[in-house]
Amino acid sequence: MNLPTPQGATGPGASGAASAWDRAADGWNRSTPLIHAWLAPATAAMLARLRLRPGARVLDLAAGAGDQTKDVAQAVGPTGHVLATDISPRILAFAQRNLGAAGLAHVRYAVADAEQAVPGEAPFDAVLCRLGLMLCANPAAALASAFEALRPGGRFAALVFGEPAHNPCITTLMRLARQHRGLNGGASPYTAGGLFSLAEPGRLAGLLAAAGYADIAVEPLAAPFALPDVATYIAFVRDSGSPIMELLAPLDPSAQAAAWQAMAAALQPFTGERGWVGPNELLLCSATRPLTH
Template sequence: MTETLVSSPAPAVFDAGKFRQTTRAQWESAAEAWDRWGPLLARWLGPATEAMLDMAAVGPGSRVLDVAAGAGEQTLTAARRVGARGHVLATDISPTILRYAKAAADAAGLSHVETLELDGERHDRLPVASFDAAVSRVGLIYFPDQQRALAGIRHALKPGGRFAAVVYSTADRNPFFSVPVGIIRRRAQLPPPLPGQPGPFSLGGEGVLAKALEQAGFRDVAVRKIESPVHLPTAAECVRFERESFGALHQMMASLSEDERADTWQEIEQALLRFESPADGFVGPCEMLVGAGTR
């Protein structure tokens, strides 16, 4: 009598290549909205942005690398800091969103801003030791190989140069975002994130960001917490912002029908109403971390 061996299914593995393709497509699609919501981003992330630039020691004459720059609101802030004697290179995986960044820089008369389409993990292609400082605002969390990304950034920095990144802290400190993610995950019956899968809260745990920077060879590492509440007139307006600008949420709902998606957004709005009041409007709790280290 022979035994039939039935092999168990192989565990699901995170597909980094597919994730990169999807991420690029998401930002190509959301580029116009991200640019249009620029004034909100400036108000919401302004304190974290200033802390990031301070911790990266960005000042007059600095050569600055802005990684995953998006539509460039923080790029322009850096460019104004460095002045005409400085230089800012904004990189992103999405060429469309970089066109918005360049247009904004040109409109502001900031001719010392350049843009370059580049995957966030491939800054090793830049000349070695060519920047005084590097920054990344809410970008590092979405790179499939964060250590490879950090190695490339470190490669591009001069010895003694500083890198600083803004990331979300933990999900419980960011319900304006984590509540919609949880509702969509339940409705779409999505499994938990796979091991190694990047995401908004992938560097938010206690000590995780500092460890990542140290592992990449950065020294003098420091991490600051920045309260960054999202202020909008209503919860409905927050849902509109997330619906137009957060491409990842749409990707999570890909398996749902149009009616199911509409119902999901309605549930999200109802859940976010608890952060709305007649006196203050919508105030969505959000906490950012700013981590920095020296090359």
């Protein structure tokens, strides 16, 4: 598969991030059915904010293996145009294969850093980013790039993780991974590029306002992850959870196994009559590029 690579795909930190997600790409693609089911209500809410219509032009940033891109492509129909971008060539190749198999010929693909413009593609009626914006080292640059890609009156929407306290599964995974690595310092959960980097109250709305957006709205959404048991969740993270995988990568196999066992034990209490249900909270943000700027 030939994936065009705009010049902007080589921003600061892009190479390391691309490599990390290339390593997780196979697992992420295998987990697409789980991810789609988990995030379906939140994804539907995000797309509703975009008010997509047949024939619309849409940019999907950090598209991953493309399950939400498929929803977008179906919403705009064959007269529409969707550009799916991701920093990882490998994971984007899965998106191209998956959507091609679904007969969605009106989707194009480009390897690109969300913080950089995609030359020659603007303007778009809508730009979205599902669980990718918080991983940007410079989210202000990503929001500015999205703003410039929108036509006046175009809409932006994104999902990011909410407050750490409302995401106990992820915080447990991160805490235990750091402990087993010997990284016991008190790093801020809001560190740039981390899973909770945009969770601090007011942070996301402030960045959107600074980038020039109007009609800004940010709301929390519950996103429980329902699975048969904790072992299924741990298997999912081991296969596709790039941030945790990267933390544990320097450890030898026995040390990694001990870390995963500790995580499973710590998360076992979320098991109940309906199986294992892990609490998660997302933030849904939406905004508009003003008609005049």
